[in-house]
Amino acid sequence: MVIDSHVHFGKAMEWDLKGIDLINAFKKYSIDFGIVSNIEGAEFGHEFDKIENDEDQLKVNKKTLDLVKENPEKLKGLFWIKPNTNKYSDEIKDFLIENKKFFCGLKAHPYHSxxxxxxxxxxxxIKLAEELDIPFAVHTAEDENSKVKYLYETAKENPKVNFIAVHMGLGTDNQExxxxxxxxxxxxxDTTWVSKENVLEAVKKCGSKKIMFGTDAIIDGTNTxxxxxxxxEYLHENLSEEDFENxxxxxARRLFDL
Ligand SMILES: [Zn+2]
Known part of the structure; x- marks a missing residue:
């Protein structure tokens, strides 16, 4: 049984990721379950002067709800937030409570926001994540907005919420x-775009309960x-059975309460 903690669908920037292709990739590569979010939550594209998507965040995440409802045995969703161009409203809380069966966390992308x-x-x-007892997955990278340092500071201030440093600092040597x-x-x-050697090092230094398999599928197509x-293979060879299974x-099962 393999759970991918970080997969996507949606149409934004250069991507048009179809839910059906994601499900087919799961079948082809024996992925049993995935935690999915809609890339249409990206507020700004690669060019920061231009808003990528001005759709309301509830609307963006209703598409996630539809996809998850179509594939309840394969997917659960993350609610991708739009903190820059949208305002928080209690409607989001109501939506997540109502659809508790289909959503298991929040997702933020400081670069695209x-x-x-x-x-x-x-x-x-963050308050909402604490109240609903759900984790918060956050994109981390080398650029000024996505530095893992900011996530660390926030996580330290909010010890009751579990945070996931997606990519463990994309474009860095992951050491920080x-x-x-x-x-x-x-x-x-999470292991998305991290080298196998650095994933092994992360498991050794942080413990196997702190690192989760994630891929960004199907951002590179069905062959992601x-x-x-x-x-x-490398982790199977170099980790104990218990660490590998973690x-x-x-x-993912524990953190997302699957
Ligand atoms: Zn991603």
Missing amino acids: KMKFTTENYRPY AIEYISKLDNLYG YEKYLTMF VFRYN
């Missing part, structure tokens, strides 16, 4: 992220999983 995670706009969502994850009980890492096959299954 053009906003550091320490910014006040994120606070009502690994250090932060090892220091905080409520900060986790191809490049993770060597990671899979990374590829049990951590």
Whole structure:
């Protein structure tokens, strides 16, 4: 049983990711379950002067709800928030409570929201995550808005919420992220775009309960999983059975309450 904690669908920027292709990729590569979010939550594209998507965040996430409802045995959703161009409203809380069966966390993308995670706009969502007892997955990377340092500071201030440092600092050598994850009980890492060697190092330094398998499928098309096959093999060879199972299954199950 393999759970992918980080998969996508939706149409934004250069991507047009179809739910059916994601499900077919699961079948082809023996992925049993995925935590999915809609990339249409991206507020700004690669060019920051232009708003990528001005659709209301509830509307964006209703598409996630539809996809999850079509594939309840394969998917659960993350609510992708739009802290920059949208305002928080209690409708979001009501939506998540009503659809508790289909959503299991929140997702933020400081790069595509053009906003550091320490910014006040994120606070009502963090409060919501605490209230609903759901984790918060946050894109982390080398750019000014996505630095893992901001996530670390926020996680430290909010010990009751579990946070996932997606990518463990994309474009970095991952060392800073690994250090932060090892220091905080409520900060986790995912393996998306991380080298297999660095994933192994993260597991050794942070413990196998802190690192989760994630891929960004199907951002590179249906063959996104191809490049993770060597990671899979490498970790199978270099980790104990228990540690391996934690990374590829049990951590996601526990954190997302699957
Ligand atoms: Zn992603």
